[in-house]
Amino acid sequence: MIEKRLILGGEFVKTDNLVEVKYPYTQETVAKVCFATEEEALRAVEIAKEGAKEMAKLTPYERYNLLMKAAKLLEERAEEFARTLVLEVGKTIREART
Secondary structure, three states: OEEEOEEEOOEEEOOOOEEEEEOOOOOOEEEEEEOOOHHHHHHHHHHHHHHHHHHHOOOHHHHHHHHHHHHHHHHHOHHHHHHHHHHHHOOOHHHHHO
C-alpha cells in the first residue's frame, strides 16, 4: 500500500490525518494520503508567498529554464501519473495517457 505525505517547503510531512484512496471499481484501498489541517494549509500558503517573492527575483530566462526542467520531469514520469489516474479515478490506461 502506498502512503503519501504532504510536501511543505520541500519537506515531506507526515500527519495523523489520513485519507484512503479507493479504486472506484473494486473499492480496494490503493493508497493512504496525508490530509492537511487548516494550520498546514495556511503554512503552505505562506511558503508559496515566499516562493513567489523568490521567483520574482529571477530573470524571465531563469524562470523559463525552471519551467522547462519541471516539464521534463513530468514527461519522464508520465506513465507513473497515468497509472495513478487509473487507480484514483478509474480511467482506462489509454485515457489516462492522453
